[in-house]
Amino acid sequence: MSAVTTPARQASGGVSVKTLNRIVIYGLLALFALFYLMPLFVMLVTSFKTMDEIQNGNMLALPKAPTFDPWLKAWGETCVGLTCAGIKGYFWNSIKMVVPAVLISTMLGALNGYVLTKWRFRGATLVFGLMLFACFIPFQSVLLPMATILGSLGRFGVTLQNSVGTSFGLGNPTVNLVFVHVVYGIGFTTLFFRNYYEAFPTELVKAAQVDGASFFQIFRRIMLPNSMPIFVVTVIYQFTNIWNDFLFASAYAGTGDAMPMTVALNNVVNTSTGVVEYNVNMAAAMIAALPTLLVYVLAGRYFVRGLMAGAVKG
Amino acid sequence: MAFLEIDGLRKRFGQVEILKGIDVELEKGGFLVLVGPSGCGKSTLLNTIAGLETITSGEIRVDGRTINDLHPSKRDIAMVFQSYALYPNMTVAGNISFGMEMRGVPAAERQKAIDKVAKVLQIGHLLQRKPSQLSGGQRQRVAMGRALVRDPKLFLFDEPLSNLDAKLRVDMRIEIKRLHATTGTTIVYVTHDQIEAMTLATKIAVMRDGEVQQFGTPAEIYNNPSNLFVADFMGSPAMNLIPATIGTNGNALSVVLQREAREPINLPMANAPAGLSAFQGKPIIFGVRPEALTDPEGAERNASNIATADCHIEVVEPAGSDTFAVTNLGGKGVVARLRADANIQPGSNTPLAFNLTKAVFFDPATETRIR
Structure with a gap:
């Protein structure tokens, strides 16, 4: 035609x-x-x-x-609040918070997606629906309840410290933020992995069962190695979200040594003493934005790779 | 005692009964083909044997051992899946040895087993490739290698050839048959292709709606279908199933076939089945395979009961090895299989020979065979 x-x-x-x-x-x-x-x-x-x-x-x-x-001044000398040691410490704070939060939430999402598609149980659809619902709860509405929970966890940490000798990180602001971001991220990561695994050939799981692989062996040897594209998507998404988060960061670690990058940047810009150093502020903002860009540049090429090619059909 | 025994197997999903009491058995070294249209429960039955689906009631025994509640890996079975289900992240060798790795077989022993299977299937040069680098036929071989390497009591094949193109399918069919003959393994094979069923099986179970319609050797199924469904499903081109009535011709019963704008054909039955006399004057379904309806010169010389009648030929289909002619009897298109060089013209009236020894009759109300 x-x-x-x-x-x-x-x-x-x-x-x-x-x-x-x-x-x-x-x-x-x-x-x-x-x-x-x-x-x-x-x-x-x-x-x-x-x-x-x-x-x-x-x-x-x-x-x-x-x-x-x-750039050098922003990194090492500029004043955040009253301390003038640059933003480097806060940059590492963010890294220490983001890396575990991203990895834990991604792995849990992968495990959830695996169970929700390949080991369906009665009510699996409802469970998934509720997790989806979690994606649409506005951040602000969980601020106060979460603060209460974190407070309880902190007190439990003190009790542990007194009786066992270690608090297992409970009450530590970085651990708190990791916890909050993992809980909040599970909805999204589960959504990503469930939809990916929904199209993942179930016959591979059956074949592995006949081959004698256990639940976790199938997950580790069959599912995860074939999940690279969605893994990358999830990591980029989670990394960007958690790195850029300001609300939770300022609410639960807004002061003190554990303050993440985003809050520190805000404090740099809001410093009221002396002249406003626009060039330093801009450099600090660029430094704050670089990791997310870097993650995309490094991981982005996996987006397009069709790793499932050759699994099934002729 | 048979090698594989399935007794009263039932499978229910909620209110829906998928398998309604399956009884099948297979001798050691046998080749059982489960055949039927899609949705008949044949794949579900195979999955219950594999242990990938639970059963509601009944019993499955292999070599005298009840395996109902065993985990798939403990049943001593191997399965070849429709989509091959090769692990895309592993090499061919990794795919073949994954099961052994899971069972903790030492690496040296695994390598030996891989080499042995690779030799049988001629895939030695492919061992280090990933599944994505293989052609359809090669993937099929690897999938079979993964099953063979386990040396199981029972092989399960779930429509293994349905993803291959027509020519390769025939090649692989022969290969599977050869493999079965040389290794002497016991195989359960699911297909919807009745030609695969006929060519491969030592036993066929024709299934519909979760029930076994007929269970027997390929020859029994083909020549002695127990009901209308089996007669219609098995054979290509399909059996002609012509609405007819039973009349009399002298002392003998006869089959009366209506024709368009002409007097009916009256075929005398020399040795009609005993049950047929009860249908005198009543409608029946007259079943005759295309090869039993042919030109008089090509008809079987030693068949005892051949009747010839003039038929109006509507369409002629030369297929190379045979010529198929379509006529209209009892309001239905009826296919006759003639010799390749039969001189026949569409629109002409030609005598066709009905081999009534091979004819079968069905009750249109119950769809069962009249014997």
Whole structure:
């Protein structure tokens, strides 16, 4: 059909209309891209400028004498609240919180998805429905109940400390945040893995059962090695969300040594003493944004890999 | 005592009964084919033998041992799945030896077993490849290798050839048959393809709606179908099932077939089954396979009861090895199988020979065979 209609359309002068459509579409796309990238561009150029240049120059202009000083200052010297040791400590705080939270929530989501699709039990659909529901509970509404729970856990930690000699991390703000993010993330990670495993050939699980593999052996040897694409998607999603979280971080670790990056960045910018060092603020913001970008760049290539090829059918 | 015995097997999903009392048995070294249309319960039956589905009641015994409640890995069975179910993250060798690895067989012993199976199936050069690098036929072989390496009491095949193209399917069918002949294993095989069933089986169980319609050797099933469903399902092209009535021709009974715009055909029955006399003047279904309805020169010389009648040929289909002619009897298209070089024209009236020794009759009300 198309072979017949295409020349006919060209003959009636459709070429110019088509070109015009293209110009409009790409023009709009370019405009939106520009809007979207503008703040990033301003951040980037500002972070390489000196304060003099910022105060006297154009916001969009490229730095005349690019300098790394604002980055170094943001990393090691700038004041967060009253301590002036840069944001590096808080950066590591975030890493210490994000890595376990992402890994634990992803593994639990994978296990949930495996059970909900390959070991279906009575009421599995209801359980999954309730977990989905958890995805749509607004963060704000769990702030206070969660604070109460964390308080109880903290007191339990003190009791343990007194009787056994170790609190097992209960009451530690970093552990608290990991706990909160794991609980809150399970809904999403389960959703991701359940939908992925729903399409995962059940015959592989049956074959492994006949081969004598146990529940966890099947999970570890068959399911996980074939889950790379969804694993990467989940890790990127969880990493971005947890790294960027400000609400839980400020509520449960808003002061003190365990403060994560996002809260620290806020405190840097909100410092009321002296001149506002825009270049340092921008550099700190860039540092705060880098890990999520890095995770995407490193893991993104697995997005497109079709690892299931060859599992079934001819 | 048979090697595989299934007694009164029932399987229920909630209110729905999937298997309604299956009784089947198979001798050691036998090849049982479960055949039937989709949804007849044949795959469920295979899964219950494998232990991948629980059963509601009944008993499954292999070599005298009841295996009802054993875990699949403890039943001494191996299964080849429809989709092959090769683990995509492992090499061919890893796939074949996974079961042994799970049972804690030492690596050296595993390697020996892999090499042996690879030799039998001629997949030695593929051992280090991943399943995604194999063709359909090669994957099929690896799947069979994974089953063979266990040296189980019972092999289960779940429609193993349905994903292959037509030519490869025939090759693999022969290969499976050869494998069965050389290794002497006991096999249960599920298929919806009645040609696979006929060619491979030593015993066939034709299933419909969770019940075994007929259980017997391929020849029994083909020549002596116990009801209308089995007659219709087995054979390609299918058996002609023509609505007819029973009349008389002198002292003998006869089969009366209606024709369009002409007087009915009256075929005298020399040795009608005893039950048929009760149907005098009543409608019956007259079953005759295409090869029993042929040109008079091509008819079986030593058949005792051949009747010839003029038929109006509507369509002629030369198929190379045979020529199929379609005529209309009793309001239905009826296929006759003629010699390849039979001189026959569509639209002509040609005498066709009915081999009535091979004919079967069914009661249209109960769909059972009239014997």
